[in-house]
Amino acid sequence: MQKPYYQDSAVTIYHGDCREIVPQLGRFDLLLTDPPYGININKSNRLSVSRGFGGETWDSEVVDEVLLSSLFSISENQIVWGGNYYMLKPSRCFLVWDKQNDGRDFADCEYAWTSLDSVARIFRMRPMNMDGGKAHPTQKPENLIRWCIAQSSVSQTILDPFAGSGTTGRAAKDMNKTAVLIEKEERYCEIAASRMSQEVLAL
Numbered sequence: 001m002q003k004p005y006y007q008d009s010a011v012t013i014y015h016g017d018c019r020e021i022v023p024q025l026g027r028f029d030l031l032l033t034d035p036p037y038g039i040n041i042n043k044s045n046r047l048s049v050s051r052g053f054g055g056e057t058w059d060s061e062v063v064d065e066v067l068l069s070s071l072f073s074i075s076e077n078q079i080v081w082g083g084n085y086y087m088l089k090p091s092r093c094f095l096v097w098d099k100q101n102d103g104r105d106f107a108d109c110e111y112a113w114t115s116l117d118s119v120a121r122i123f124r125m126r127p128m129n130m131d132g133g134k135a136h137p138t139q140k141p142e143n144l145i146r147w148c149i150a151q152s153s154v155s156q157t158i159l160d161p162f163a164g165s166g167t168t169g170r171a172a173k174d175m176n177k178t179a180v181l182i183e184k185e186e187r188y189c190e191i192a193a194s195r196m197s198q199e200v201l202a203l
Contacts, residue, residue, distance in 0.1 A: 030075060
């Protein structure tokens with residue numbers, strides 16, 4: 001078993017390719033992730049090289065169906081941001097992030113495909129300091145991810161195999177859940193580990 005990059009009582013972080021690490025893991029209550037969509041978002045004019053995002057190639061290809069299938073096979077339920085980019089079965093419970101855009105230059109909303117037996121839900125939050133406050137180009141707000149976890153309230157163990165800067169782990173820890181994060185880029189593992197080492201927020 002690969003040695004964790006970081007581990008505490010709530011969160012374990014692995015640095016590496018999830019295709020190699022996932023087969024070594026057990027089962028999880030919830031897969032909650034925001035994988036690459038294959039749309040080259042890293043090339044966006046809003047994500048300039050000067051901010052450290054412009055030269056990355058991680059979003060050049062969509063995640064393959066074999067990998068998604070393997071992730072689904074070890075999780076009871078799934079929440080996948082950008083699910084519209086994948087060939088997933090019909091779902092009646094989509095989660096929508098309404099960004100309250102007001103005509104700015106990014107999408108009015110984003111949505112996640114889920115396997116949850118529930119109805120569609122909307123989370124409304126304007127992404128303040130959308131770029132300036134982010135450590136990763138597609139980083140989601142912690143409040144949004146906590147809301148996602150709450151939609152699957154019985155889930156105690158969470159997997160995020162495309163962890164980025166660790167927002168899923170931070171949210172899980174704050175909600176007294178446990179999480180396993182996997183991230184290929186070591187610099188994001190370091191950022192995630194730093195976030196995990198902070199005190200748990202009082203709910």
